[in-house]
Amino acid sequence: MLKFTEDHEWVRVEGEIGTVGISDYAQEQLGDVVFVELPDIGKTIAKGDEAAVVESVKAASEVYAPVEGEVTQVNEALNDNPGLINSDAQGDGWFLKIKVTDASQLEALMDEAAYKAYVEGLG
């Protein structure tokens, strides 16, 4: 199940683990990503709280947790190659995996079709 937030994060849930990243639209808006700050493993992040920071050449942006969860893994490959976020935002450019606390929080998020319509509405 792939869901999106209005802040352009995505979460793909398999079992109780959600993989979190930013959308292809978001990476395009950011431009070349040069640095990512990832959270500590074991940290619990509330829905909507800062999960990571992504920096492009121009600016730093927060990445928020789409749902609450405990961080189980971070994408270490981003430390050496943050450009993965530009080349494959919704695949190899994932940020972190969380153990989802409350699966019902996913219901409020957009599915892929709804997110696509949302982005188109942004012009």
Add this chain to the structure above:
Amino acid sequence: MSQDHDVQDLKRTPLHGLHLSLGGKMVPFAGYDMPVQYPSGILKEHLHTRDAAGLFDVSHMGQAALVGPDVAAALETLVPGDIQALGHGRMRYTQLTNEAGGILDDLMVTKLADDRLWLVVNAACKVNDFALIEGALDGRASLERAEDRALLALQGPKAADVLSRLAPDAATLPFMTMAELDVAGTPALVSRSGYTGEDGYEISVAADDAEDLAKLLLAQDAVAPIGLGARDSLRLEAGLCLYGHDIDEATTPVEAALVWSISKRRRAEGGFPGAETIQRQLADGPQRRRVGIRPDGKAPAREGTPIMKDGQAIGTVTSGGFGPTVSGPVAMGYVETAHAAADTEIDLEVRGKALPGRTAKLPFVPQRYYRG
């Protein structure tokens, strides 16, 4: 990440249509709708400029002629630079200062003739600058705003090859000089100068000629269009100040480490706004100074980042980001003079964490200006 702005309020340069056709991502800058990048992106545009040649639209900047029988002496009442010492065609960097010695703007001044100077000022300051100059020099010099002109910058190690094909005399034009050249049939005021640390030119042409000339330059082998994003990262690596960030009304040329732009005669004689403060700082040293900064890790330290030493605040970052040529984070900022020596260990407070770094000599990337 939304980009809400009322584009109808924004001014356009003569190259606006070309930017759109090239896929420029437009953003508001100093009241203009300007390309921050093209589809290749800031990193590639930056590296292309250092490797080959980049074409920048800087038509938003203010251009004007200042005319009067003693125009050099007149302008010296407003700037600390040595304008009277300029030879014909020579260009100089200086600042408009206020009564406290703070910087109202930085600008380039070129002597076109004994009674004629050419000024290029920052876009965001141009209305105020020109009003100030006009008012202060009323009766002594008159200002002719060149609002019907565009300004292109061609920068990079291949800039000379490229421009010489279209204007042979460009090849040997000395650094920091200006000449009237015919660029493939277009009359242009060409200077060997720029804002990237690379060899290159700034080319002033009539607005009506700008698009054709830009297209002709872009059709040359080594040339790619470069947006404001890479212009910023290039100038930061080159250690060059951005007005409103690294220098402003609250910083003096001495604090900003721009003392090299004030000649011995002007230091001794004064005669510009804020001279007392600037002369005192020259004699006693300023309390703070602009320095380069290299974070040890990979996290950029952005503008506004507090600079700490042993847990005490000693300054603030004024420009910071990722340097594509350095391949790591670079910054500039002000620190208390006691900590301004190069290689001083400092901490940068980024998102609540103290990240180690060092003060560093500027520029971060060696300047490669044409020296003949």
